Every structure is written in structure tokens, then in C-alpha cells.
Amino acid sequence: MIFRSIDRAWSGADQQALERLMRVQRELRDSGELVSSEGLLPPEEGRIVQLREGTQVVTDGPFGEAKEQLAGFFMVDAADDARAEAIAAQVSAAVGDRVELRGTLISAEMPDELR
Numbered sequence: 001m002i003f004r005s006i007d008r009a010w011s012g013a014d015q016q017a018l019e020r021l022m023r024v025q026r027e028l029r030d031s032g033e034l035v036s037s038e039g040l041l042p043p044e045e046g047r048i049v050q051l052r053e054g055t056q057v058v059t060d061g062p063f064g065e066a067k068e069q070l071a072g073f074f075m076v077d078a079a080d081d082a083r084a085e086a087i088a089a090q091v092s093a094a095v096g097d098r099v100e101l102r103g104t105l106i107s108a109e110m111p112d113e114l115r
Helices: 012-031 081-095
Strands: 002-006 034-039 047-052 055-060 068-076
Touching: 002 081, 012 034, 012 068, 012 081, 068 081
Parallel strands: none
Antiparallel strands: 002 068, 034 068, 047 055
């Protein structure tokens, strides 16, 4: 599941959301459902790397005007779709926004020729 944040200065509400998110993370870790999770640095700390005509080009952030940014993710091993949706609802409540829920190629039984 992927969660986003609004591109603005850090606030007390953001700190409270982070604390709620960390509580959910601990619960998922304790239940054995958490595979991996990570928060991401803000876009101005990132860079874009691409190959142009055989030359590597690196562009420092921030990138374009966007009100939303990818803030982080949880990778969970849920027993079924209903449990994954319940976990996504917990994360949504913690961050106060929608959460994108996706499976992985392996969990979707990726064809062997693509592995």
C-alpha cells in the first residue's frame, strides 16, 4: 500500500499522523503481517537519473509542481483481500488520506517467463 502526503511545511498534525502510522506499523510487525515499510524523503532530496543518447544525466529535485507526493509504503503479507483492505483502512485513518492498495507481481502469480 502506498500513501501520499501534501507538499507543504511539516506541521504538528503531520507529526501526529506519523505517530499514528508508526503505531500501525508496530501492530503489523507484531502480527507478522509486515514485510517491509519505508518513508521517503521529500522530493527536494531526490534526483532523477536517466540515460540520454548513451550519457547518464542526473537532475536534482524538486521536480515539477505537484500538491501530492509519494510519502512511503507498507508491504504486507495479508491472508486475503479483505484483510489487505482492512489494513489499508487503518493506514488511511492514520495518514488522514486515501491509500493505494496494490498486489505485487509475485503475489499475483506472475508467469514464470517473467521471473
